[in-house]
Amino acid sequence: MSSTSSTLIRPIEEPASAIERKADTPAVASTSTAADRGRAVAWKIFKPAVAIVAFFALWEIAPRVGLVDDVFLPPLTTVLEAFWELVVGGQLAQHLGASLTRALTGFAIALVFAVPLGVAIGWYKPVAETLNPILEIFRNTAALALLPVFILILGIGETSKIALVVYASTFPILLNTISGVRTVDPLLVKSARSLGLPSYRLFQKVILPAAVPTIFTGIRMAAASSILVLIAAEMVGAKAGLGYLITASQLNFQIPNMYAGIIAISIVGLVFNGILVTVERRLSRWRVSQ
Structure with missing residues (x-):
């Protein structure tokens, strides 16, 4: 057993x-x-x-x-040959440098101005009630419709072009900042206040980090708008810039050069967007990856 x-x-x-x-x-x-x-x-x-x-x-x-x-x-290979000739001859660098200087200057001014104003409007109700009517008037006015006004007041030089870029870039950043601040989870705000955080720390640790994705959506839209509006302004009155290159090539019937300028604008837009996406990811590392 x-x-x-x-x-x-x-x-x-x-x-x-x-x-x-x-x-x-x-x-x-x-x-x-x-x-x-x-x-x-x-x-x-x-x-x-x-x-x-x-x-x-x-x-x-x-x-x-x-x-x-x-x-x-023209075939793509012909356009790429013209693009390379513009690069080797230094013409593309000259026009690209002029456009980037104007676009980056106007974009930086709009960024510095629009983000703090958007936070104030989104967080403080009296500020919103005071500024909303005038913002509604201007945000529904196309930037290019005001191009003659900018030229008449500021002249045909650099100031009018940079001012137009500032105007076109401000509203995407401003409106998305307001939306981002207003849509912060109230539970997060209450929890931070219960811990005794002062107002400036509340903005630093809770409100701004939570609003970063929405703010960067506006920043990316503003970057695209700044380039497009600037190109249109350079087509009207400029002696250098990608918009001037496209218009001058068309008038001189240098069609491959015209398409080369369009390709350069596309490359600039892609690089701008890639840089902004990279910065957004670095600032949003606290978020759970989707």
Whole structure:
């Protein structure tokens, strides 16, 4: 009986091969997960790349097969050759430097002015009640509609162009800052106040960090607006800048140079947006990644 019971309660010994398979399972799962992540990242990059390559291929092929007139839409390779000639000749750097100086100056002034004002309007009700009517009037007035006014008052030089950029950049930042401050979770504010935080620490530790994503949405919109409005202003009256390059190339029928200027504007916009997205991520590291 004892021998039988000891046989019954004896642990079943697994073959060595099964034990080895169990030992290898975590490594296999880890490798599989890494491979899946790699495929997901590759697919995420591949999808937009397909659209971009297809667009460039259509641009190159359409003028060559007669779908469009190659006089008015040169092939992409011709445009890229003109772009490279402008880079080598230094003309692109000259026009790009003039545009960036105006855009960055106006954008910086708007940023310094709009964020504190937006925080004040979003947080203090008396300030909002006082300024809302005048803000509603100006925010519904297109920046380009005021271009003649800026030129008449400030002249055709740099001041009018920078002032126009400031005007166009202010409202996206201002309105998104107001929205970001007003939508901060009230529970966070109450919790901070219960801990005895003074007002300036409340803004520093709770309100501004919570509003950063919304504020940066406005900043990115303002960056795009500053470039677009500036290009339009340079087309009207300027002796240098990407807008001037595009207009002068069109008037002189240098169509490849015109498209090269448009490509330069696109590159500037992408770089601006990439920088702002990187800064936003660094300032929002406390958020849980989605």
